[in-house]
Amino acid sequence: MMGKHVLIVGAGIGGLATALRLAKKGYQVEIIEKNSQAGGRLNQIKKDGFTFDTGPSFFSMSYEFTEFAKECNIELPFNYVSLDPLYTVNFSRSPKTYRLYKDIHKLAEQFKDVEPDFEIKMNRYLKKGKSLFDDTVDVVIKDNYNSLFAYLITLMKVNPVHLPVLFRNFWQQVCRYFSSDDAREIISLVAFFLGRTPFDTPAVYTLLSYTEFQHDGYYNVEGGMYKIVEGILGELEKENVKITYNTEIVDFVANGRKLEALVDQNNRHWKSDIVVVNSDAASFRGRIFKRPRFSEAKLDKMEWTMGPLTIYIGLKCKLPQVEHHNYFLGDNFKEYANKVFQSSGTLQKPYYYVNVISRNNPGCAPEGCEGLFFVCPVPDLRFKKNWDDKEEIVNSILTDFSARIGKDILPEIISKIIYTPEDWQNQYNLHRGSGLGLSHKMFQIGAFRPANFDEVFKNVFYVGASTVPGTGLPITMISSKLVVRRIEKMKMS
Numbered sequence: 001m002m003g004k005h006v007l008i009v010g011a012g013i014g015g016l017a018t019a020l021r022l023a024k025k026g027y028q029v030e031i032i033e034k035n036s037q038a039g040g041r042l043n044q045i046k047k048d049g050f051t052f053d054t055g056p057s058f059f060s061m062s063y064e065f066t067e068f069a070k071e072c073n074i075e076l077p078f079n080y081v082s083l084d085p086l087y088t089v090n091f092s093r094s095p096k097t098y099r100l101y102k103d104i105h106k107l108a109e110q111f112k113d114v115e116p117d118f119e120i121k122m123n124r125y126l127k128k129g130k131s132l133f134d135d136t137v138d139v140v141i142k143d144n145y146n147s148l149f150a151y152l153i154t155l156m157k158v159n160p161v162h163l164p165v166l167f168r169n170f171w172q173q174v175c176r177y178f179s180s181d182d183a184r185e186i187i188s189l190v191a192f193f194l195g196r197t198p199f200d201t202p203a204v205y206t207l208l209s210y211t212e213f214q215h216d217g218y219y220n221v222e223g224g225m226y227k228i229v230e231g232i233l234g235e236l237e238k239e240n241v242k243i244t245y246n247t248e249i250v251d252f253v254a255n256g257r258k259l260e261a262l263v264d265q266n267n268r269h270w271k272s273d274i275v276v277v278n279s280d281a282a283s284f285r286g287r288i289f290k291r292p293r294f295s296e297a298k299l300d301k302m303e304w305t306m307g308p309l310t311i312y313i314g315l316k317c318k319l320p321q322v323e324h325h326n327y328f329l330g331d332n333f334k335e336y337a338n339k340v341f342q343s344s345g346t347l348q349k350p351y352y353y354v355n356v357i358s359r360n361n362p363g364c365a366p367e368g369c370e371g372l373f374f375v376c377p378v379p380d381l382r383f384k385k386n387w388d389d390k391e392e393i394v395n396s397i398l399t400d401f402s403a404r405i406g407k408d409i410l411p412e413i414i415s416k417i418i419y420t421p422e423d424w425q426n427q428y429n430l431h432r433g434s435g436l437g438l439s440h441k442m443f444q445i446g447a448f449r450p451a452n453f454d455e456v457f458k459n460v461f462y463v464g465a466s467t468v469p470g471t472g473l474p475i476t477m478i479s480s481k482l483v484v485r486r487i488e489k490m491k492m493s
């Protein structure tokens with residue numbers, strides 16, 4: 001008979017949400033975390049009077065958070081604000097800046113020169129996205145699978161009308177609806193949010209366009225994204241969930257099919273009836289449990305999401321000309337997308353995202369100052385091992401940005417921090433510095449993704465971006481729901 005003590009390895013959003021769900025069900029929960037602060041990739045840096053969110057800057061599917069609060073019988077411990085425009089897009093080929101309004105009529109106005117019937121096409125495209133969403137998300141994503149067979153049976157329940165979509169990539173699907181470069185490139189940008197490109201992301205993910213424009217939209221958190229972490233930590237404290245920081249699991253002790261203990265860097269043995277691993281579900285199996293299927297060489301052969309180059313900048317001036325969320329794209333979309341993850345040469349013409357953190361959260365920067373966060377997708381450490389040229393690359397991004405907004409920000413910088421894929425790897429044990437974990441290609445989702453239960457140890461489970469269902473904050477919230485369901489089911493059996 002299983003006991004009720006649960007040890008969670010990692011205080012990322014997946015670990016924290018699972019901890020609260022389990023604590024509320026009466027489990028005695030304890031968390032250990034490698035770093036000195038909770039949140040994982042959803043983290044925060046405070047420097048020179050600025051407060052920077054380090055990773056996520058907005059989320060979709062807000063109802064995953066409200067449902068979480070309801071299930072845990074708490075008030076949602078943070079406030080979120082809807083974004084409209086969702087973001088802006090500027091191409092280097094033109095001074096025009098597109099504002100991605102949720103109102104499709106208002107959005108279409110901006111395309112009238114390049115795609116005159118944009119509104120009709122967009123509505124048709126979104127209608128298809130909605131039907132993909134309705135027919136797949138609840139059926140496929142929100143369930144646990146015990147076997148590949150069970151997964152395939154579920155897939156067969158999906159309306160066969162969507163079958164052709166399975167054979168296309170995101171870009172091909174978008175091209176069926178839109179003909180101009182501007183529309184195609186803008187609408188397919190969301191594939192980058194999954195950490196890959198529209199050319200290698202399955203077309204089924206065009207349902208995300210429906211989630212961004214119509215179903216729910218995007219949200220910011222009042223006071224910064226880290227309020228999510230602080231809010232959940234407050235609730236965990238009320239439930240007496242203990243978190244031990246600066247503790248990294250490096251080894252294990254097993255007895256047959258039972259994990260006896262996890263061993264930290266100081267050789268302390270951590271015992272528990274149940275263990276939930278929030279560290280990357282693929283690389284933990286390889287690095288800690290030494291599973292041949294997840295050896296370093298096998299991990300390298302898997303498809304991983306982008307390596308992020310992130311820059312946190314404090315300026316001693318305001319930037320009223322820049323909105324909260326912005327994409328700055330070059331004029332070689334296909335060439336860029338095809339090379340970005342494998343060749344460092346493309347960094348000469350960077351594509352990047354800029355978040356003006358202090359725009360809606362004035363407390364995140366000193367009076368009269370602005371806090372900026374840049375994300376530039378770059379090759380992971382398999383393809384670009386050496387980051388000695390990071391200052392040079394960052395300068396090229398900041399120079400490009402200055403030219404695009406018509407203001408030289410370089411003399412205004414009073415605070416600067418750079419994270420390369422090396423930093424992301426070392427801080428959070430992310431394989432080769434891949435920012436979002438395993439990619440979402442067809443053979444790495446559903447029952448093909450590393451499962452949320454361990455193949456060998458009956459008392460070990462997984463939660464987070466590289467197990468089911470996938471990456472991103474709301475999807476990781478679903479992951480916590482699924483793993484808790486598994487643990488509850490095991491208790492019953």
Ligand SMILES: Cc1cc2nc3c(=O)[nH]c(=O)nc-3n(C[C@H](O)[C@H](O)[C@H](O)COP(=O)(O)OP(=O)(O)OC[C@H]3O[C@@H](n4cnc5c(N)ncnc54)[C@H](O)[C@@H]3O)c2cc1C
Nearest residue numbers: 010012013014034040041056057249279435464465472473
């Ligand atoms: C630059 C960037 C931008 C992003 N933007 C967005 C966005 O705008 N919206 C969105 O929804 N998502 C975004 N994401 C994705 C999102 O951050 C992740 O999907 C999510 O935070 C993953 O949470 P997690 O709990 O799975 O993992 P993590 O956050 O990685 O948490 C795992 C935790 O485990 C700890 N750990 C690892 N190994 C060990 C060990 N051996 N022992 C002890 N502890 C260990 C780590 O230190 C970490 O704290 C972004 C990600 C990045 C990198």
